[in-house]
Amino acid sequence: MRLFRVALLAGLISAASLSTSARSAQPARALVQVLVLGADGQPLAGLTRGDFRVTAGGQSVAVESVEPGPAPASLVVLFDVSASLDGNYGKGDATTALRATLDNWLTASPAPVDRWRFGSFAQQLRMGSELSSDAAALRAATGAILNVPDAERFGPSPAWDAAAAGVTALEGERGRRSVVLITDGRSTGNRRGLVELVRHAVAAGVPISVIGPVGEQRYTVSESTALIVNSTLGLQTLAAETGGAYFPGFGRAGGDLPPRPPQGPPPKLAPWMELQLGTLERTALETRMSYVIGLSLPATTGPRHLEVTVSNRPGTIVRAPGSIVSR
Amino acid sequence: MKHAFFIVVVLVLALISIGAGRQQATFRGGAATVAVYVRVVDRTGRLVPDLQRTDFQVLEDGRPVEVQQFSSDPQPMVAVLMLDMSGSMVARVVRVRDAARAFVEAVRSGDRVRIGTFGTEIAISPEPTDRGDALRRILHEELWPGGGTPLWNALHEAMTVQDDETGRRVVLTLTDGENSTSLPGRMGTPEAVEQKAIRDDFMMYAIGLEGAPIEGRLVRLVEQSGGAHFELKRDAELPAAFARVAEELRGQYLLGFKPSALDNKLHRIDVRVRRAGLTARARRSYLAVAR
Numbered sequence: 001m002r003l004f005r006v007a008l009l010a011g012l013i014s015a016a017s018l019s020t021s022a023r024s025a026q027p028a029r030a031l032v033q034v035l036v037l038g039a040d041g042q043p044l045a046g047l048t049r050g051d052f053r054v055t056a057g058g059q060s061v062a063v064e065s066v067e068p069g070p071a072p073a074s075l076v077v078l079f080d081v082s083a084s085l086d087g088n089y090g091k092g093d094a095t096t097a098l099r100a101t102l103d104n105w106l107t108a109s110p111a112p113v114d115r116w117r118f119g120s121f122a123q124q125l126r127m128g129s130e131l132s133s134d135a136a137a138l139r140a141a142t143g144a145i146l147n148v149p150d151a152e153r154f155g156p157s158p159a160w161d162a163a164a165a166g167v168t169a170l171e172g173e174r175g176r177r178s179v180v181l182i183t184d185g186r187s188t189g190n191r192r193g194l195v196e197l198v199r200h201a202v203a204a205g206v207p208i209s210v211i212g213p214v215g216e217q218r219y220t221v222s223e224s225t226a227l228i229v230n231s232t233l234g235l236q237t238l239a240a241e242t243g244g245a246y247f248p249g250f251g252r253a254g255g256d257l258p259p260r261p262p263q264g265p266p267p268k269l270a271p272w273m274e275l276q277l278g279t280l281e282r283t284a285l286e287t288r289m290s291y292v293i294g295l296s297l298p299a300t301t302g303p304r305h306l307e308v309t310v311s312n313r314p315g316t317i318v319r320a321p322g323s324i325v326s327r
Numbered sequence: 328m329k330h331a332f333f334i335v336v337v338l339v340l341a342l343i344s345i346g347a348g349r350q351q352a353t354f355r356g357g358a359a360t361v362a363v364y365v366r367v368v369d370r371t372g373r374l375v376p377d378l379q380r381t382d383f384q385v386l387e388d389g390r391p392v393e394v395q396q397f398s399s400d401p402q403p404m405v406a407v408l409m410l411d412m413s414g415s416m417v418a419r420v421v422r423v424r425d426a427a428r429a430f431v432e433a434v435r436s437g438d439r440v441r442i443g444t445f446g447t448e449i450a451i452s453p454e455p456t457d458r459g460d461a462l463r464r465i466l467h468e469e470l471w472p473g474g475g476t477p478l479w480n481a482l483h484e485a486m487t488v489q490d491d492e493t494g495r496r497v498v499l500t501l502t503d504g505e506n507s508t509s510l511p512g513r514m515g516t517p518e519a520v521e522q523k524a525i526r527d528d529f530m531m532y533a534i535g536l537e538g539a540p541i542e543g544r545l546v547r548l549v550e551q552s553g554g555a556h557f558e559l560k561r562d563a564e565l566p567a568a569f570a571r572v573a574e575e576l577r578g579q580y581l582l583g584f585k586p587s588a589l590d591n592k593l594h595r596i597d598v599r600v601r602r603a604g605l606t607a608r609a610r611r612s613y614l615a616v617a618r
Contacts, residue, residue, distance in 0.1 A: 083510075084447045084473065150512030156450030186471040188450035193464045219472070221418040229471065 028297045028326035029064065033176060033207060033243060034308055035290045039315030043289035045069065053311055056297055056324050057304035065294035073114045073176040073287035074131055076166035077280060080183035081148050082122040082157035095153070099146045105280070106139045114284050117169060120145040121162035123155030123189075127169065156189020160197045163208055163238070167197075171204045178244065178287040180280060182211045185231030194234055201242040202303065203325045209244035209283050210235045243321040245286065247279045286319075297326050359589065360396065364495045364530060364553060365580045365598050365609040374578040375605055383607070385584055386597040396583030404438040404576050405455070406497035407485040412446035413476040416503055419536060419562060420472045423501065426565035430499070431462045433573030439492060442466065445481035447474030449513060451488050475508030478545070483515030486529050495579070497554070498524075499532040499572055501565075503539040521548055525593070526614045530554045532572050537562045553610035582609075589617040 034052075038044040045068060054061040081095045102118075115131035118141055126148070128141030159181060166179035179201070187194075201208050216230040232248070239246040293308075308320040363385065367375040380397035408430055410423055427442070434440050436457050442465045443451030452465050478500070485498040509515070521544075524531055531549045533556040535541035541549075541556055549556045555575060557568045586594065591614070598609040 082448055084471070150510075152512075154448050154510040154513055156448060156453075158453075186473075188444065188448065188469040188471065189453055190465075190469070191453055193461075193468060219414075219417040225418070227417050227420065227472075231471070234468070 028299075030295045030297055030324055030326055031205060032293050032295060032306070032308070032320060032324065033205060033287075033290045034293055035243070035286050035319040036310055036313075037317040037319070038313070043069070043286055044310075044313070044316060045289065047291065047310060047313075049293075051310050051313070052291075052293055053309045054293070054295055055307045056295070059298055061298070062296045063293055064296050067292040067294075069176065069289040069291060071176055071288060073178065073284050074117075074170055074173045075114060075178050075180060075280075075284055075287060076117045076119065076127075076131075076169050077180040078159075078162045078166050078182065079118070079120045079146070080122070080157055080159060080162075080181075081120045081146060081153060082186075083154045084157060084186045085184050095146055095148065099142070102142050102146075103139060106135045106142065114288065118142050118145055119162065119166065120148060121158060122148055123152035125158070125162050125165055127165065131173070157183070157186055158190045159183045159185070159187035160190040160192055160194055164192060164197050164200050167201045167204050167206045167208070170206045176287045176290050176292070177206050178283055179206055179208045180211065180283050181208055181235070181238075182249070183235070185212050185235045187231075187234070194238060198238060198241045199303070202321050202323050205321075207243035207287075207319070207321070208238055209247070209286075210239045211247045211249035211279050212236075214248040241322040243319050245283070245319060247282075249279055295324075297324070302326075359585055360583045361586050361596075361613050361615075362396075362495075362528075363582045363584070363596060363598060363609050363613075364402065365582055365607050366553075366555075366575050366578060367580065367600055367605050367607050369606075370604050374574060376578055378580065378600065378602070378605075380582075382601050383580070383582055384599045384601060385582060386595075386599070387584070387587055388595050389597070390587075392584040392587070394582050394584055396581070398581040400581075401435075401577045402495055402579060402581060404434065404440055404497065404573070405489065405492045405494050406438075406499055406576070407441045407443055407451060407489060409443045409445060409451075409481050409485050409498060409500040410470065411476060411478070411500070411502035411504075412444040412470055412472045412474075413504070413507070414446065414473050415476070416446070417472045419503065420470055422562055422565065424466050424470050426569055427466055427501075428463065429566040430569040430573055431459050431466065433570065433577070434459055434462060441488065442469070443481065443485055443488075444470060445477050445484075446472060449477060449481050449484050449510065451484060455492070476502065476504055476506055477508050477510045477513065477515075478502060478506035478542075479517050479520050480510050480513040480515040482520045482531070482545075483523065484513065486520070486523050486527065487514075489529070490527070495530060495576075495581075496528070497530045497532060497576060499534070500545075501534040501536070502541065503536040505542040517544055521551075524548055524552050525610075525612060526616075528610065528613065530610070532556065534565070534568050534572075535559060536565070551611050553608060555608065586613070586615045589615050591615065591617050 036044040049063050049066045052063045112133045115133050117128050117131045119127040126145040163181050170177040212232055212235040216228050219227045221227055236246045303323045303325045306324040308318050310316050385392050438457040439455035441452040441455050489496045531552040532554040533541050533549050535558045537559050546556050593612050593614055595612055598607045600607045
């Protein structure tokens, strides 16, 4: 019988790590973006104030207002264009395919009610200039942000810093907002870590959704040993803690890389084309359909564990931040 | 017969944030002063910490020069720790990560340390720091094995990111093999690395893992730069090697002398210790840049 021994080498982000608190004299009001999915997996509309149950730091919180969707969404989409997305071969296939796919998608025009801003990151973060609903402007912007020289693609992949910049870009926007991070999760060269990114997103009230790899990678070390590199764990945690979603959209799972042939093109290991850009539309829909609920928080400041549930609706899934900060 | 199947899960999650780097005042000679960092060992290889200025003799192109500046104070570490994360490191990535903590533990206030990796990509932390928690976060979050071994590209990048640093600048690289690839668009032929290291006065250290000798060209560069290299007989020696490098960097003497001419030429340096049984290691040349 095989013995599976799993060594967990670092701690998961927990609500406790975000739960330092201090006293404040006045009750505070906070707005939280919440998505409710029905039993069929589709956004559930029509809920009212009485349907929501909220606790913060274990204490019941009064729901003062509920603003239902749909409402226009503001989305910042960030593409990882570093070489690791090419399945270790680094030929730029992923970025090339992404450019074509994205162009087609924009030609088909996403919902014009939403505003989008695209960015890419490898050694540098490249952000399109403004949030826009104009497909032609967005196509022009994506052409610029995806034109990344090799020297940058073979540099670091600061996914956390990029996502933080996306949050900052949305911080001053009103209404429904989301950052969408498309990455293999091999985040390197960051100024800030994952915990700090979560804190920033929670404080700004901006959910981060992630389109990431389909699963872990297992490398054979010897006949009896393997190394599992799971870059999805951090990404899933990031989405869950900020109230976003994790979509396993691309990449390979499982075995080791086959050897690269000495000549000719490499095998198609990074099916970037598999990336379901429809997921972007799904993210926009979910953002649009989110509720914005107003809470009256107890007289305490600092991050607290947040739990939002919907009563009398079996099978519903609620996406909300894992913690809350009074603002 | 079935074997036990051991799986190590690498979770890469954060611990804390990186703080802004701080400038640390360091000994720095004037424009016409050549700074030489020297480590002195006894016959057993132990570092010798208690020498005075008069214990040293410095020769420039074979001629004695006056040691005008001297310090035996511990010098701040300005360093990039470059970790080989090529695909062949898969079996060792957890050990390397854990062992690198020994180096991080040696970081002190005022040091300016970065951590980098090379494999599929070359990635170096953008901000030097003296915060151990920030460096440990990088070790936990940012080590991803895969790809070839762009060793020379990585060394060049590790020096380039330190171009604006002052004082003794160090590149410590850990690898399990020779250079196997050059990444598109990245700089760093062996010749370019050698030239930059000598011209811009970088101190190079290298650690070769068990069964993976460091390539000869890098060994020669390390010796030329006044650094040291460690060929491990067993990977289990890795924490001790990291600790030794940190100890050496703390225990170096700083000597300064005036160059005979600022002629844009390379000049030989020979540092000797006047006490019997002691050996000095320092860079072997400097470029007399006319400013």
